[in-house]
Amino acid sequence: MGVDTDTAGGPDERYLPVRCRNGDPLRMFPCDFRLWDPHPCRPDDAKLYTFGGEAYYLPFEMTVCSREGFSWFYSNIYEQKPLLDTEQVVHQCRDAWQAGNPVVINLPPDVRGRLVQADVEHLLEIARRLGVRRE
16 A cells, blocks of 8 residues: 555655555556656565556656756756766666666757767766676
8 A cells, every 4th residue: 555645745745756655546547657757766666556446567767867957958058067977877777677667868969969979978888887888
């Protein structure tokens, strides 16, 4: 059974990934995955949610941006923002994968439609540390 929402804060805070439990109600039925940018899931992420008395399998999609400040889109200050800590991203990816969840790392294109080289190098370093980089 889920945590009592009266003791866990407001509705938005209650449904942060760190608080999700098996059997919690689905808030937006129907859907095929859960998403709560930029919050990562727990290593023991819940997967079974209920709606109308039925249980549904619902994985979590962990999404992170390459740079700090929730930088989904390129802007005139984008390249001035620091890259996310590589070790933190590696740790979050491992936790998400351990829980059977996909990971999306966002690299927005610049005004010419090209990826920023520092973002590409950062992503390749994350892949190397995770052991998934192909040479």
